[in-house]
Amino acid sequence: MTPVGSYRAAGRLAARNAGPLQGDISVPGDKSISHRALILGALAEGRTTVSGLLESADVLRTVAALRQFGIDVRRECADRWSIEGRAWRTPSQAIDCGNSGTTARLLMGAAAGQGVGVTLVGDSSLQSRPMRRVLDPLSSMGLDADGSSSLPVTLRPSQLGGTAHRLATPSAQVKSAILLAGLGTSDRVEVEEPMSCRDHTEIMLAEMGCEVRREGSTLSLGDRRRLSGTSIDVPADPSSAAFPLIAACVVPGSKVRAAGISVNPTRTGWIETMVEMGARISITNRRTVNGEPRGDLIAEHGPLRGVTVPAERIPSMVDEVPILAIAAACAAGRTIFEGVGELRVKESNRLDRMVTGLRANGVDAHVDGDCLIVEGRDRIPGGGRIDTHGDHRIAMSFLVLGAVAEAPVEVDEVEMIETSFPDFLDLMAALGARFDRPR
Numbered sequence: 001m002t003p004v005g006s007y008r009a010a011g012r013l014a015a016r017n018a019g020p021l022q023g024d025i026s027v028p029g030d031k032s033i034s035h036r037a038l039i040l041g042a043l044a045e046g047r048t049t050v051s052g053l054l055e056s057a058d059v060l061r062t063v064a065a066l067r068q069f070g071i072d073v074r075r076e077c078a079d080r081w082s083i084e085g086r087a088w089r090t091p092s093q094a095i096d097c098g099n100s101g102t103t104a105r106l107l108m109g110a111a112a113g114q115g116v117g118v119t120l121v122g123d124s125s126l127q128s129r130p131m132r133r134v135l136d137p138l139s140s141m142g143l144d145a146d147g148s149s150s151l152p153v154t155l156r157p158s159q160l161g162g163t164a165h166r167l168a169t170p171s172a173q174v175k176s177a178i179l180l181a182g183l184g185t186s187d188r189v190e191v192e193e194p195m196s197c198r199d200h201t202e203i204m205l206a207e208m209g210c211e212v213r214r215e216g217s218t219l220s221l222g223d224r225r226r227l228s229g230t231s232i233d234v235p236a237d238p239s240s241a242a243f244p245l246i247a248a249c250v251v252p253g254s255k256v257r258a259a260g261i262s263v264n265p266t267r268t269g270w271i272e273t274m275v276e277m278g279a280r281i282s283i284t285n286r287r288t289v290n291g292e293p294r295g296d297l298i299a300e301h302g303p304l305r306g307v308t309v310p311a312e313r314i315p316s317m318v319d320e321v322p323i324l325a326i327a328a329a330c331a332a333g334r335t336i337f338e339g340v341g342e343l344r345v346k347e348s349n350r351l352d353r354m355v356t357g358l359r360a361n362g363v364d365a366h367v368d369g370d371c372l373i374v375e376g377r378d379r380i381p382g383g384g385r386i387d388t389h390g391d392h393r394i395a396m397s398f399l400v401l402g403a404v405a406e407a408p409v410e411v412d413e414v415e416m417i418e419t420s421f422p423d424f425l426d427l428m429a430a431l432g433a434r435f436d437r438p439r
């Protein structure tokens with residue numbers, strides 16, 4: 001194996017156990033809040049400025065898309081973006097959402113509400129992800145769209161009315177699409193969520209002056225639906241922070257600190273789960289900025305035990321299940337993740353990828369219905385080669401496993417880590433992780 005100089009290159013990469021991970025890290029901005037800051041800024045009257053924006057491939061897809069809708073979105077300087085809200089224009093060409101489900105689904109809602117037509121396309125992974133869950137409620141509001149259940153999808157300019165929609169799956173993307181579409185009508189717009197899922201859209205709508213009410217599990221838009229431009233500071237992404245912090249929990253002798261991480265309760269299911277497993281993770285310096293709670297996190301190595309994670313908690317940790325499955329592999333006893341069927345329709349079938357990858361590294365895991373079951377071990381043999389199916393969270397999860405396994409763990413591709421966490425490899429290397437380019 002040849003040691004890697006710059007970790008940002010594409011291709012295969014192996015991670016090997018090189019001892020403790022230690023240091024302070026600066027985790028990039030939250031992906032969900034970054035998409036929303038751009039889209040809501042484009043829907044607002046006046047100028048919105050954003051600091052801490054995540055400059056990852058997925059978020060840059062949203063930037064490019066908004067420019068196609070005629071919005072002036074600029075990177076003013078390092079760490080400051082501006083968006084001048086205005087009426088949206090019908091784009092002259094199809095919008096390529098790349099690998100980003102959030103871009104595709106939130107833009108469907110926003111474009112429908114703006115009464116503009118658009119064709120949305122995506123990469124092969126995004127083309128295989130379900131879009132009916134967004135198109136059905138938008139159609140019930142009066143959207144005229146082609147009949148397809150996946151991308152490419154064409155929306156035609158439509159005048160929307162109201163809806164009272166109960167989410168069939170606890171999806172923040174679907175909830176957000178309906179609320180954004182609802183900005184284009186004065187009719188009653190209600191969304192009922194069976195389990196609470198990330199609430200960044202509601203929080204940011206309210207911050208920008210839109211009336212959003214919650215009664216129990218039902219959200220509704222009030223009469224005031226005009227947004228005013230504002231300043232947004234994006235907290236660091238807890239879904240990205242989970243990789244180095246969980247790595248610190250499983251690699252003996254490690255201690256990692258990360259400041260300014262979103263600790264919005266709709267995102268902290270992974271911290272709750274790790275703490276239940278016995279992990280030494282603490283949150284200090286809690287504060288709220290733009291209606292979003294954030295705090296400083298410290299994670300240290302310690303013994304973990306298997307737990308059962310209830311289905312109701314999954315929406316608050318839906319993107320962290322792969323890295324939590326790595327923690328479960330290092331825990332004493334069995335961990336059961338209940339109600340994780342949604343992982344089948346992410347960038348890859350993440351249940352299948354985790355089971356196959358864990359087994360390739362000597363860890364027993366299986367799926368039973370919608371449950372993922374991982375049998376923890378006190379030593380991880382490693383030595384597996386992972387076919388990531390182009391999924392960033394699968395690649396990062398198994399590179400973390402390599403930091404604790406006896407033999408290196410190799411992933412087939414690392415380029416797509418750019419979609420959510422462009423600095424992941426360099427940040428892990430700065431903590432002491434070692435990656436090699438397999439010959």
Ligand SMILES: O=C(O)C1=C[C@@H](OP(=O)(O)O)[C@@H](O)[C@H](O)C1
Nearest residue numbers: 032102170171172173174318319
């Ligand atoms: O709204 C969002 O920003 C997101 C919601 C989640 O998807 P679902 O809405 O499909 O659960 C999550 O997996 C995705 O990474 C980001």
Ligand SMILES: C=C(OP(=O)(O)O)C(=O)O
Nearest residue numbers: 099100101102319346347
């Ligand atoms: C599922 C994810 O994102 P998206 O739905 O935006 O593609 C993710 O980042 O894990």
